[in-house]
Amino acid sequence: MSISKIKKRSGEYENFNPDKLNKWAEWAADINVDWSSVVLEACRKCYDGCESVELHQALIDSCIDQETTQHLKMAGRLYIGQLIKDVFGGLDKVPTLSEMYHSMINKGLWAKMSYTESDLQYLNTIINHSLDFDASLTEIKQITEKYAIVDRVEKKVLETPQFVYMRMAMGNMEKMPKSRRIEDVVKLYTYLSQKKINAPTPFFINLGTPKKQYASCCVTTTNDSASSLAAADHIAYMMTCASAGIGAHIKTRSRGAKVRQGLITHLGKLPYYKVAQAAVGANLQSSRGGAMTMHYNALDPEIMDLLSLKNVQAVEQKRIKDIDYSFGFNEEFARRVAKNESWMLVDYAECPTLYEAMYGEDQSKFIEIYIDVEKNPAIKKTFVNARDVALKALKEGVETGRIYLHRTDEMNRHTPFKDKIYSSNLCQEIALPTKGFNCVSELYKSNWKNAEYIPEIGLCSLGAIVAGNTQDSEWEDVSYYTVLMIDNVIELMDYPFPQLAYTAKARRSIGVGITNLAYDMASKGYKYSTLGGKRYIHRLAEMHSYYLHKASLRLAKERGVCEWINKTKYPEGWLPIDTANKTIDTEVNQQLLLDWESLRKEIIEVGGLRNSVLEAFMPNESSSLATGGTNSIYPCRSLKVIKTSGTNKNLFIAPKAEELKWDYELAWDVPTKDMLEVYAIIQKFTGQAISADLYISYGKDTGEKSVGAKELLTQFLYFTKLGIKCRYYVNSSTSVSQDDKGCSSGGCTL
Numbered sequence: 001m002s003i004s005k006i007k008k009r010s011g012e013y014e015n016f017n018p019d020k021l022n023k024w025a026e027w028a029a030d031i032n033v034d035w036s037s038v039v040l041e042a043c044r045k046c047y048d049g050c051e052s053v054e055l056h057q058a059l060i061d062s063c064i065d066q067e068t069t070q071h072l073k074m075a076g077r078l079y080i081g082q083l084i085k086d087v088f089g090g091l092d093k094v095p096t097l098s099e100m101y102h103s104m105i106n107k108g109l110w111a112k113m114s115y116t117e118s119d120l121q122y123l124n125t126i127i128n129h130s131l132d133f134d135a136s137l138t139e140i141k142q143i144t145e146k147y148a149i150v151d152r153v154e155k156k157v158l159e160t161p162q163f164v165y166m167r168m169a170m171g172n173m174e175k176m177p178k179s180r181r182i183e184d185v186v187k188l189y190t191y192l193s194q195k196k197i198n199a200p201t202p203f204f205i206n207l208g209t210p211k212k213q214y215a216s217c218c219v220t221t222t223n224d225s226a227s228s229l230a231a232a233d234h235i236a237y238m239m240t241c242a243s244a245g246i247g248a249h250i251k252t253r254s255r256g257a258k259v260r261q262g263l264i265t266h267l268g269k270l271p272y273y274k275v276a277q278a279a280v281g282a283n284l285q286s287s288r289g290g291a292m293t294m295h296y297n298a299l300d301p302e303i304m305d306l307l308s309l310k311n312v313q314a315v316e317q318k319r320i321k322d323i324d325y326s327f328g329f330n331e332e333f334a335r336r337v338a339k340n341e342s343w344m345l346v347d348y349a350e351c352p353t354l355y356e357a358m359y360g361e362d363q364s365k366f367i368e369i370y371i372d373v374e375k376n377p378a379i380k381k382t383f384v385n386a387r388d389v390a391l392k393a394l395k396e397g398v399e400t401g402r403i404y405l406h407r408t409d410e411m412n413r414h415t416p417f418k419d420k421i422y423s424s425n426l427c428q429e430i431a432l433p434t435k436g437f438n439c440v441s442e443l444y445k446s447n448w449k450n451a452e453y454i455p456e457i458g459l460c461s462l463g464a465i466v467a468g469n470t471q472d473s474e475w476e477d478v479s480y481y482t483v484l485m486i487d488n489v490i491e492l493m494d495y496p497f498p499q500l501a502y503t504a505k506a507r508r509s510i511g512v513g514i515t516n517l518a519y520d521m522a523s524k525g526y527k528y529s530t531l532g533g534k535r536y537i538h539r540l541a542e543m544h545s546y547y548l549h550k551a552s553l554r555l556a557k558e559r560g561v562c563e564w565i566n567k568t569k570y571p572e573g574w575l576p577i578d579t580a581n582k583t584i585d586t587e588v589n590q591q592l593l594l595d596w597e598s599l600r601k602e603i604i605e606v607g608g609l610r611n612s613v614l615e616a617f618m619p620n621e622s623s624s625l626a627t628g629g630t631n632s633i634y635p636c637r638s639l640k641v642i643k644t645s646g647t648n649k650n651l652f653i654a655p656k657a658e659e660l661k662w663d664y665e666l667a668w669d670v671p672t673k674d675m676l677e678v679y680a681i682i683q684k685f686t687g688q689a690i691s692a693d694l695y696i697s698y699g700k701d702t703g704e705k706s707v708g709a710k711e712l713l714t715q716f717l718y719f720t721k722l723g724i725k726c727r728y729y730v731n732s733s734t735s736v737s738q739d740d741k742g743c744s745s746g747g748c749t750l
Contacts, residue, residue, distance in 0.1 A: 003043055007051045025059060028077040033070050038062045056082055060137065067640055069653050075137035080160065083144060087157060097124040100163055109149050109158065110167060111210050113174045119182060123170070126186050129162050131193055135628065138652050139195075142625035147204035164204065165192040171208025172488050187481050195627040196478050198464035198515050198620060202243050203489065212494035215244035216511075217425045219458035223436035224252045224348060229272055231437035235457060236279040238496040240290030246280055247425030247458075249295045251436060253349040254302045268302055270320065273309070277323045295423035297328035297358060297408055298389060301345040301382060307392045310400040326404040326424060326726070327393040330358055332367055334720040336386035337713065343386035344370065350379050359420050361413045387713070394712040398696065398730045404428050405727040406689075407720070414579045414723065416568040416613050416687050425460070428726035429616040429691040432458030432509055433567075446498035457497075459504040460688070461486045462618055464513040466627050467540065468520035468655070479512070479547040480554060486510045487555060487610060506563040511616025511688050512548055514540070516629030518636045519655040522663040528635050529665060529674040531588070537633075538590040538681045545576055545685035546594045548614040553603055555610035565608035573604045576615070580684035581723025587677055616688035619728070630654055633682060634693055635667040635675075637731065668697035668733050672715050680722035689725040697733040 003016045021039055029035035042058035056078065063075035081091065088094050095103065098120040104110035115123075132140065140161065144150075148159040159167070169189035176184050191197040202214045218239050222232045229252065236246050253259075255268025273294055280290035296306050308314045310321055336343050348355050351373050357366040373379050397403040404424075411421045411431040419433035437443060437455040448454050463482045470478050490508055495501035517537075526533035565571060577596055603609060617633055624631035625643060639657040643650050654664060667675075672694055679692045694715070696707060719727060 003046060003048050003050065003055075005049050006055060007049060009052065013049065021055065021059070024056070024078065024081070028059075028074045028081065030077070033063075033074045035074070038066075038071075038074070041065070053082075064137065064651055067651070067653065069136070069655075069657055072136040072138060072651065072653055073134070076135050076140045077133050079137050079140050080132045080135070083140075083157060084160060087160060094129060094160075096120075097127055097163075097166060104149075104158070104167075107158075108210065110208055111171060113170055113208070115170060115174070122182060123166065123185060123189075126189060127162050127166050128193065129160070132161050135161070136653075138625050138650055139628045141650050142622070143204075146622070147201065147626065149209070162193060165189050167208035168192060168199065168203060169208075172203075172485050172492075175488070175491070184481075184484070187477075188485060191478055191481055194469065195629070196466050196470045196474065197482050197485070198466050198623050198627050199485070200462050201622060203463075203485075204623070204626075207489075212492055213242050214461065214489045214493045215239065215242045215459065216462040217245045217247065217427070217430055217460055219247040219249075219423055219425050219430055219432050219434050219460075221249040221422045221434040221436050222251050223438060224352075225438070227439040228436045231440045231443065233275050233279050234440050234443065235437075235497075236276055236290075236292065237282060239457075240280045240283045242496045244459075245426030246290065246292040247295065247423050247430060248276060248292055249423040249434070250276075251348060251355075251422070254300060254347045256301075257347045257349050269296070269300075269306065270302075270309075270318065273320045273323065277320055281322055291323070291426055293324040293326050293404065293424070293426045293428070295326045295328055295406060297355075298330075298333045298343065299346055299348075299355060299358060301347055303345060303389060304384075304392060307389075307396050307403060310402050311396060324402040324404065324426075326406050326428065327397075328358075328406050328408045328423070329390075329393075330366065330407065330409040331363055331720060332370065333386060333390075334717060337390045338717055340385070340387050342383045343389060344374055344381050344383055346373060346379065346381040350381070356420070359408045359412055359422055361409070363409050366409070390716060391709055391712065394716055395709075397727075398707055398712070398732075401729055401731070404729075405716075405719070407723075407725050410581075410723055410725050411689065414576070414581065414683070414725070416570055416574055418567050418569065419456075421458075424689055424726050425458075427619055427691045428728040429513070429618045429689050430458065430460050430511060431616075431688045431725060432460055432507075432613070434458045443497040443499050446502065448499065448502050454503070455499070456503045457500050458509070459500060459507075460509050460511045460613075460616065461489055462511045462513070462616065464515045464618070464620055464623075464632075465544065466516045466629055467514050468516045468523055468629060469627070472543065475543055476547045476550060479544075480551040482512055483510065483548060483551040483555060483611065483614070486512070487559075503564075507567075507612045508562040508610060509612045510614060511618065512544075512614060513617040513620070513632065514544055515620040515624050515632050516627065516655075517633040518630035518664060519660075521635075521665075522654075522660045523656070525663060527665040528670045528678055533665075534588045534674075534677060534681060535590040537678055538588055538684075539593060541682045541685045542592060542594060545615055546596065546599065549575070549599055549603070549609065552609040552611045552614055553599070553606060556606050556608065559610060561606065561608040562610055562612055564612060568608065568612050570603060570608040570612075573600045575600055575603075576685050576687055581680065583722050584677055584680040584684065588681060613687040615686040617682060617686065617690040619691045619693075625650055625652060628655065632691065633678070635665055635670050635695075637667045637695070637733075639664060639666075667693075667695040667731070670695065672696075673718060676715065676718055676722055676724065679724050683722075683724050691728040692724055692726060693729045693731055694727065695731045695733070 005013045006016050025035040025039045041062040045058040060075045063071040143161045144157050169185045173184040222228045253266050257266040280292045354369045406424050435456045526536045620632040639654045
């Protein structure tokens with residue numbers, strides 16, 4: 001049907017003028033795209049009397065239908081052009097930074113900051129709106145639909161991307177010394193707008209606004225008491241309100257254990273898990289409830305029930321499906337799996353020393369206590385086949401996708417921390433010390449200076465550097481501004497509890513990862529499964545860790561080491577290369593290239609670093625869209641995918657997909673052994689952990705619809721041998737649609 005009239009926003013009809021549509025399309029197609037075919041297809045999508053906005057959206061949809069990089073860029077130009085018209089009234093009416101700043105302050109949407117009018121005028125010469133016209137629709141939509149300030153009632157976006165980046169930079173750097181503040185704002189704005197620094201969702205949404213909630217993710221544990229368990233529930237509830245994803249560990253006895261000398265029979269962990277599920281589900285983050293991963297370990301007498309909590313075939317009373325789970329094990333458990341030997345299950349209340357030893361750096365102590373308990377007839381215990389337990393964990397991980405793995409010993413061995421680490425976080429990339437609270441009131445106590453026992457929530461703020469967009473020569477400076485950005489946030493944040501404010505600032509734990517690795521590899525001709533590709537990843541991971549250490553050292557000189565630096569090994573000169581598992585070196589044989597010994601000497605002289613820990617590799621499922629890159633360190637599952645986040649859908653095409661089509665190595669084509677080796681390389685240089693995904697392509701060669709027990713066990717034992725701390729999702733090639741995994745706030749997924 002041909003279009004003769006269109007309906008304007010005023011409600012009036014006017015004759016359809018194809019020249020206007022052609023001009024829009026020709027302007028947007030200033031990137032070697034055949035715009036005329038896009039216009040014809042858009043007209044076919046619409047009807048006589050359609051609204052002008054419908055026709056404009058049809059242009060965008062016609063571009064999306066082509067599924068090419070260039071058409072997505074054309075769609076982006078159409079989208080941003082219309083957005084600027086909607087927000088500001090036209091391309092020639094974009095306000096100055098000063099006008100935008102005062103307007104947003106008057107609306108209560110930007111914070112009133114201490115910048116002078118002269119500062120604003122200078123920064124207005126820096127802000128580069130033309131960058132928005134070079135971005136793809138994927139990038140623009142992600143920023144405007146998820147990160148920009150939006151009037152949700154009127155459904156009107158109030159910021160364009162460059163204003164978002166400038167707001168973030170100004171808000172983050174406001175408290176910097178005035179002698180360097182403007183330079184710092186410019187640097188951070190530049191690295192954000194040029195998509196070299198990848199920031200988490202809470203930073204995007206709240207920096208430069210009156211809201212000061214920047215929490216990425218938190219980790220908690222409990223003591224074995226009712227009041228401590230109640231405190232953990234309160235933490236889960238309040239931290240969900242603060243946009244954090246929750247990594248939880250409940251240290252309590254199992255079902256049937258004695259309470260009050262046997263006057264009461266303990267109901268086990270399931271009732272507490274149900275309460276935790278309700279606590280995180282009670283509050284919305286964006287369009288969904290909060291999220292939690294509960295961690296337990298292989299000693300637990302309830303282990304087989306715990307491993308079935310996500311199983312749809314389990315009885316309803318033994319299903320707790322709205323939180324995820326992570327199975328903890330140590331090297332001794334894996335050894336017994338390999339030997340097909342028995343494994344002891346013992347209640348925490350029966351032998352807390354054994355339980356605690358499982359989370360120790362010295363596993364010889366664990367084995368010693370294990371043997372003593374095994375021989376002691378006074379201690380109640382049961383024995384199972386270790387391989388049966390492992391296979392249950394592995395099969396549930398494959399079938400449900402939501403039973404993860406964590407190494408209780410490796411997290412406490414290859415780490416800068418001296419205090420005990422009980423779990424990872426929601427997405428499995430965090431490994432931070434925690435101590436249980438004795439009661440809820442401790443959370444609201446602020447003075448802990450001389451306390452003998454200090455409870456602790458592990459809080460980590462995240463960020464990432466975008467490989468492929470950041471050159472080797474820039475990595476040091478980009479690292480510094482990434483660490484500075486996060487360190488500033490630790491100071492600026494509003495904390496839900498006074499006690500958390502104290503421990504978070506005393507630790508200053510951060511986790512900086514790498515994203516867009518798949519593109520970076522493809523653009524340089526490397527593949528994950530080749531020796532050359534693995535050696536390249538080794539060089540990149542080394543450079544990343546080295547310059548993060550230099551950045552934190554520079555901040556230590558500028559601001560001082562963190563208060564609790566003596567709770568880490570850094571003052572003695574510890575570096576990740578000292579405790580790294582060396583097994584992978586026999587496969588890769590890549591020498592260290594940077595001057596670690598001079599760095600070590602300087603760290604000792606300064607007395608440590610500004611931050612207790614530096615590296616963590618998160619999924620980046622959400623914010624990778626904003627930087628237009630592939631997510632995290634993963635290979636692409638497909639060069640074209642529909643990514644979903646809540647109710648939003650966004651087409652993503654891998655960078656230069658048409659040009660590099662044969663250079664990208666898809667995840668389904670990377671053997672699991674090679675993928676594990678890639679993670680092991682990165683783990684060498686990582687103080688925390690990795691959201692390490694695995695990929696299964698069912699029936700690719702054999703027609704099989706499941707993974708055999710032998711293959712699962714082989715992968716599990718190799719994972720253990722390589723010293724990888726955590727395993728996250730096991731993905732299957734059943735769909736090319738990707739979900740925004742993890743907490744809906746995006747805090748943990750960046």
